[in-house]
Amino acid sequence: MSVDTFEIFADECCQQISAMQNSFLESYDMDSYENWFFDKDFGVFHFQSNDGRNLYFNYTLAGSFSTKTNTWKWSWANEYLKDSERRDIEKVRAFGLDKGYTQLFTGLIDGDEYTGWAMTSVAAKVLDAIGVYRFSEDHLFFYFVFTGVVSEEEYTKQKEKYNVTCGAHGARRAAFVCQHLNSYTRTGFHEPFDSDPSIEADDDYQAWCDACEKVRLHEGEWNDVSEGFAKIRLVCDQCFFEIKAKNVDEDSNDNNR
Numbered sequence: 187m188s189v190d191t192f193e194i195f196a197d198e199c200c201q202q203i204s205a206m207q208n209s210f211l212e213s214y215d216m217d218s219y220e221n222w223f224f225d226k227d228f229g230v231f232h233f234q235s236n237d238g239r240n241l242y243f244n245y246t247l248a249g250s251f252s253t254k255t256n257t258w259k260w261s262w263a264n265e266y267l268k269d270s271e272r273r274d275i276e277k278v279r280a281f282g283l284d285k286g287y288t289q290l291f292t293g294l295i296d297g298d299e300y301t302g303w304a305m306t307s308v309a310a311k312v313l314d315a316i317g318v319y320r321f322s323e324d325h326l327f328f329y330f331v332f333t334g335v336v337s338e339e340e341y342t343k344q345k346e347k348y349n350v351t352c353g354a355h356g357a358r359r360a361a362f363v364c365q366h367l368n369s370y371t372r373t374g375f376h377e378p379f380d381s382d383p384s385i386e387a388d389d390d391y392q393a394w395c396d397a398c399e400k401v402r403l404h405e406g407e408w409n410d411v412s413e414g415f416a417k418i419r420l421v422c423d424q425c426f427f428e429i430k431a432k433n434v435d436e437d438s439n440d441n442n443r
Contacts (some may be wrong), residue, residue, distance in 0.1 A: 219241060244334045354430045363421055
């Protein structure tokens with residue numbers, strides 16, 4: 187795919203997003219909000235007015251532009267970001283691969299300030315965004331794509347429910363595994379109910395390995411001996427399902443991570 191072809195597409199996206207942005211600013215009266223914050227753990231952007239009004243949006247950080255190096259970096263290429271900050275951004279990369287737009291699947295590219303808006307406009311179109319936002323910090327400009335409105339009640343419930351902060355996945359639900367379970371070796375996987383990441387569970391996710399199951403069966407229950415052997419530890423639900431996938435996938439082997 188030629189550079190000219192991508193530039194034509196990016197220009198079209200910029201025009202569409204510009205019209206969308208005007209509607210977004212007007213519909214939500216964005217100019218009336220003096221303060222803003224963003225919650226990296228939940229991927230929620232919070233606008234607040236001096237008279238106490240609040241507005242919340244789910245966001246994806248499209249990427250950042252450096253005026254020092256004149257480069258754009260996609261958020262999927264930024265290892266320091268949490269998954270909650272760059273949710274769905276892989277869809278933009280996949281779109282680029284499908285269309286042959288190298289600018290969308292190259293992590294770091296040369297450009298100028300317009301490049302930031304162009305890439306953000308493309309991301310907004312692919313992700314069906316309702317608005318975009320930018321702020322600067324030192325020599326960096328950060329570009330956000332808003333994908334939906336979140337009510338204050340929904341945001342509060344989400345924070346109450348997702349009460350574990352994972353270094354890899356941000357704020358998530360609590361889950362519990364024995365000391366032997368991990369995502370890089372197969373040790374067997376036992377759980378009190380068949381968990382599924384696509385189905386919401388009321389109870390906490392729990393799992394233990396083959397060795398722990400043998401001790402539990404020998405003891406006849408979970409007691410001081412079996413629990414002492416298991417040494418249950420806290421993980422997030424996403425880590426839990428990564429561990430489960432490693433241990434229940436028949437195609438997995440100890441050399442894959």
